[in-house]
Amino acid sequence: MTIPLPVLDATLANAPRLQARNSAAFWAATGRSRGHEVIRRRGFLAVAGDERAGLRVLIQEPELTSEDLAEIADLAVAATGPVDMEDPFSATDLGHLRMxxxxxxxxxxxxxxxxxxxVAVAPVADDADLHGAERAVIESFGLGRFEPYRPGELFPKALLDEPGxxxxxxxxxxxxxxxxxxxxxxxxASHYWVGTTEAARSKGIGRAVMLGSLAPLA
Known part of the structure; x- marks a missing residue:
């Protein structure tokens, strides 16, 4: 089901909705590439993963319906792994889920x-690049849920074929x-998982990655 979205201008007032939409696009692509269930509603998008990836809920509107809230609660209770929720509006009370x-x-x-x-920044082109990117992000963000490391789990190769x-x-x-x-x-466009290895920190590598990846977008 396709849900039409109104066109938003690039203003600070619209930034939360712009971020919500882009984050939903990213996690939907990630979920598809991992073979996980992607659930779309007007008020939220959810990706129900396995015991390591967990459940990700991306709230899309500042005011959710009671049906939305009930479904999110059911998804959280049924999750087999960690539960992460993004609410760029900071408007949804999740206290009943102990969040x-x-x-x-x-x-x-x-x-x-x-x-x-x-320093040299380039699009990921092969498995060595892909696995190197995974290790850098896992190390940078302390993603212990993805340890021990399994190549292609965080960033499946199919993610490279996702539009955008x-x-x-x-x-x-x-x-x-x-x-x-x-x-x-x-x-x-948005950036996600900007990170460096521990050995490369405080050396301008994060800035280099941002600049090198911004150029094709700009």
Whole structure:
């Protein structure tokens, strides 16, 4: 079922909805590539994964219906792994699920030229790049749920075939030192999982990854 969405301008007031839509596009693509169930409703999108990936719920509207809230609760109770929820509006009370919340910053950038990165940044092209990106993100974000490491679990190769999705790596001395994912959908693009290996931190690698992956979007 396709749910038509109104066109939104790139303003700070619209940033929460823009982020919600793009994040939903990213996690829907991730869910499909992993073979997990993707559930679409007007008020939220959910990806029901396995015991390691868990359940991800992406709230799409500041006011959910009672039916939405009941279904989200049922999904959370039935989840076989961790439960993560994104609410860019900070408007949904999840206390009944014993879940708290914190505000994540959203940066809005209009199209403009981008300076060259200080190190080599390139789209993921092969399994070595893909697995290097996985290891960098798992290490950077402390994703213990994906340990012990299984190649292709965090970023299945099928993710590279999803429309609008691209993965980038930064290499230093021939080794992957940083990585990120970009997702372009509905006329906007966002960055996800921008991270570096522990050995590469505080060396400008995160900035390089951002610049190198922004260039194709700008």
């Amino acid at each position: 708290g919340s914190w505000q994540m910053p959203v940066m809005l950038r209009l199209p403009a030229p981008v300076e060259a990165p200080a 999705v691209a993965l980038f790596t930064a290499r230093v001395g021939g080794e992957v030192a940083g990585a990120c994912v970009t997702v372009a959908a509905n006329g906007f």
